[in-house]
Amino acid sequence: MIFVFAAGLLALFTAGAYTSPRFFARRRPAPPPALPPSDPATLADLARAALVSGASVPDALRAVAAATAEEQEPCGLELTARLLVLGASWEEAWTHVPERCRILRDTLAPSWHDGAAPVPLLRRASASHRARRIREAREAAAELGTRLVLPLTTCFLPAFVLLGVVPIIASLGLAFFG
Numbered sequence: 001m002i003f004v005f006a007a008g009l010l011a012l013f014t015a016g017a018y019t020s021p022r023f024f025a026r027r028r029p030a031p032p033p034a035l036p037p038s039d040p041a042t043l044a045d046l047a048r049a050a051l052v053s054g055a056s057v058p059d060a061l062r063a064v065a066a067a068t069a070e071e072q073e074p075c076g077l078e079l080t081a082r083l084l085v086l087g088a089s090w091e092e093a094w095t096h097v098p099e100r101c102r103i104l105r106d107t108l109a110p111s112w113h114d115g116a117a118p119v120p121l122l123r124r125a126s127a128s129h130r131a132r133r134i135r136e137a138r139e140a141a142a143e144l145g146t147r148l149v150l151p152l153t154t155c156f157l158p159a160f161v162l163l164g165v166v167p168i169i170a171s172l173g174l175a176f177f178g
Contacts, residue, residue: 075101
């Protein structure tokens, strides 16, 4: 009897699920997650690759914008390239660009104003940015080590004393006085 009742409830719920509007509604796939922002050194490397292949500075900026188009916070380099082609000053073209993309502005400025070769400048900028990040990571690791000394000392020293020293003293005390 219970089996028949359970089978009837299962059939009722299954029929309800198939006839509900939510079952027939189209499910849209979730949009792919946006990519995290690119590292400034990576942006410099992308621009360097475009310039090595023969692109002009605005075309290199367009190529970097296309390569980083799916990021959460795009740099706006497409607009910068358009403004430069339309004759805007270097400073005007870069006003809307976020701080992490300023490595391109600072590195490409001598080539835009004075005609300096941009490829060595970009190589040096990306190498110095990576070296600075490595140095900052090492400093943070050293600082973490000094911050962990006090908590570890306050936890492990009493445990060492209670588990290592006290039993030895107790056993020696029992041997001498007992």
